[in-house]
Amino acid sequence: MTLAAAQAPDADTVLTRTPRQALRRRAGWISLVALVVLVAVTVVVLLNSSTVSKDPLDAGNPAPQGSRALVEVLKQHGVDVVTTGSLKQTRAALGDPADTTVMLYDPQSIMTAEQRDSLLSLGTEVVAVEPDLLALRDLAPGVGLVGEVSGSFRADCSVEAVRKAGTVTASGLGYRLTPDTGDPATACLSRDGASGLIRLDEGDRAITVLGVGTALQNGTITRDGDAALALNLLGSRHTLIWYISTIDDYAESSSASLADVTPAWVTPLLVLLALAGVAAIVWRGRRFGAIVVENLPVVVRASETMEGRARLYSRANARLHALDSLRVGTVDRLAVASGLPRSATVEEVIDAVAALTGRDRSAVAAVLLDEIPRGDADLVRLSDELLALEADTAAAVLR
Structure with a gap:
């Protein structure tokens, strides 16, 4: 028997795998995928069917933040x-x-x-x-x-x-x-x-x-x-x-829907703008420019944060809240300048400042605690008085 004859397959031998044989070889992977899909579907169903609220103070929320x-x-x-x-x-x-x-x-x-x-x-x-x-x-x-x-x-x-x-x-x-x-x-x-x-x-x-x-x-x-x-x-x-x-x-507070107050031409215009946007993306999407190097971290000036908070207070007419914020910072600085700990109460700071500056205690208490701004002019005046009181205290300490 020659080598070629020994290597030749018999007429009844089939070398191509049948579909059943292919499935048997991949049975492990198919089972794993099916298990993952089953677990995912089960989790989604349980989450969607859950009626337990997660909101704070909700009457049905059993979490620590619930009630x-x-x-x-x-x-x-x-x-x-x-x-x-x-x-x-x-x-x-x-x-x-x-x-x-x-x-x-x-x-x-x-x-x-x-x-x-x-x-x-x-x-x-x-x-x-x-x-x-x-x-x-x-x-x-x-x-x-x-x-x-x-x-x-x-x-x-x-x-x-x-x-x-x-x-x-x-x-x-x-x-x-x-x-x-x-x-x-x-x-x-x-x-x-x-x-x-x-x-x-x-x-x-x-x-x-x-x-x-x-x-x-x-x-x-x-x-x-x-x-x-x-x-x-x-x-x-x-x-x-x-x-x-x-x-x-x-x-309930909205008397009309967005569709009721929108003119008829707005919807076609939005569709046209969306189509134009898609066309611009397709047209310019593959044209990458040069890489822009940006120095990080970005430094944000403290004055920008201060101005932003001031605009929020102004928009809400929260004069008392804005003045209280200024008072809190002033009281902390006055406590340090007077040699008191930061944990000192407002009354203790008032007594110390009145003793250092020689001012009447009721006048100091009015600036730091009692007086209420009736308008923007009062708010500016009281903020100036806070600065003056802080300056007088610092001068009294240095004497």
């Missing part, structure tokens, strides 16, 4: 908790206004002034959690926003919920009463001129501004008297409407 624990305990104590996401739903859920408390949380400032006025006209007790400047203007005139507060606060007022709490350990926004406050007001949980809770009594109802919002959250409600504060503040009446403003409020 599900508080809501469940309120229900166990006989409080009828109704969750709403718009003013329309809140009106529909309202039964007896005298026996209803509305907890309002609008972190995105979706509500309009008209909607906030409508909420107050319902005649219920309202607990506004961490309202911003615009919300304060409509819900609690005469209450100013100071900044952020944090720490342990002892009961320091006659409000029943605060008195029963004893000590509250929480954080959030701080507020202060101004001379414009018309209704009887009570400031609670106060420290260094900032209060974590302010209650305005308006006859048979009350508006409570709660700045320390973490007292309602699952992860912090067990600290000290936070639970007692939350339960007594929100569970004093038979019905609690848990109102967190959503995009539905924005839809």
